[in-house]
Amino acid sequence: MTNTALVVSAHSADFVWRAGGAIALHAAKGWQVTVVCLSYGERGESAKLWRLPGMTLDRVKAEREKEARAAAEVLGVHDIQFWDLGDYPITLTNDSLFRLVDVYRNIHPGFVLTHSKEDPYNRDHPAVCEFAQHARITAQAHGHNPHQKVLGAPPVFLFEPHQPEQCGWKPDVLLGIDGVWEKKRAAIECMAGQEHLWEYYTRVAQQRGAQAARNSDRAIKYGEGYQSVFPHVVETLG
Template sequence: MTHANAPSPSVGPARAGGPPSPPRSTLVVTAHAGDFVWRAGGAVALAACRGEKVTIACLTFGERGESAQAWRAGKTLKEIKAIRREEAERAADALGAEVRFYDAGDYPLLPTAELTDQLVAVYRETQPDVVLTHPAEDPYNGDHPAANRMAMEARVLAQAVGYPGPGEIIGAPPVFYFEPHQPEMSGFRPEVLLDITEVWDIKRKAMECLAAQQHLWAYYTDLAVRRGVQLKRNAGPNLGLAYDTMAEAFMRPFPQIAKELA
């Protein structure tokens, strides 16, 4: 699904005697229904607005651990899952992404062979150029490191010719960890600062789809402002950055590949 204001999908150069290469692909592996919005909504919207394909693998609805308001209102488990699914679908639509739900159960999120196979399949189907997921540490929410481990394991298995399942093997797409809610306690370093100013209104609209976690709207707005200040401080003068630059922070678990230092 592409955002309504997005340009036509950008494609790579045509191979000799063949069709053009497909649009770039981003895969987001997220533990709960709202995580992809708070932590990487700007990155998702930027990719979608460039005409790239973005697929969100949402492992759980966050029905037990991140839906306190609905529980207090007397909703049933089935009703809460439906609420969170609808919110996440509207948020993904606002960002211009496709979201897929695996209903693996949260608090705790536990790995299974079936879920591993499903993640390997989505890697091979989407052939991601970039992967976004949780960092490896989060002492406040064990579901987030669990999602990280599954995302990283499936990435390796999807590269293995001998691992069974449909689809072509993948390469080694770079991985970016998005910022956890408590970065200081999770070993997170803001190694990559992404300017999301041009899509901030889109991210904010997606955030407002998540009424079950309305208490986080102000927090993640403030965080985008703070990361924007850091981005400008590290970018240097005369780069034409907006006064009210908004940004998201990411961390890289693997080395950056380069032919020159920049």
């Protein structure tokens, strides 16, 4: 059986900044990673594009998709989907919920990555966190489309928000990504519409790497932080 993972990204760049290392790391190990971009981030996260003469909504969306597809290819994403649900605010309907339930049921992910539960700077992010977990619960329900195999209990990890202290986000998983950092940085540079964030997320990776090294016996330069939603179920503590 092929290992699979699911990343539920509010906007088309979120998966790159926040989970690019985890995606590249698992893809390199043979995992099939599906990324669902619920929105292009065309209104609230595309200021550089909107400053260009003659820019239109359709052109912004097209450029955002082009950037995200390029980044996904660098990271080794198996399947990237663009649902075009709008942003600022994102529109999450029952139809889109059941669509995500179908994704869960189709790929049966070994783990799920999505946004923090709180973010006072971007309400789309916590809305997507709730949405992703609601879909997970529904996918576990035996009475929902009972002809399908129900979802098990994949762990859910919340990736780092832009300002974690203001979002009540505290990492309890630190992932070393030294082996795939160059891929993540190359994917970051695909997001030309948000060039101002390239160095910011490089510094975040360095900070999490330093913390990962401090909390282990390994030399780690680059890392990503995650907050787990559910208890870890393990066979040993060593």
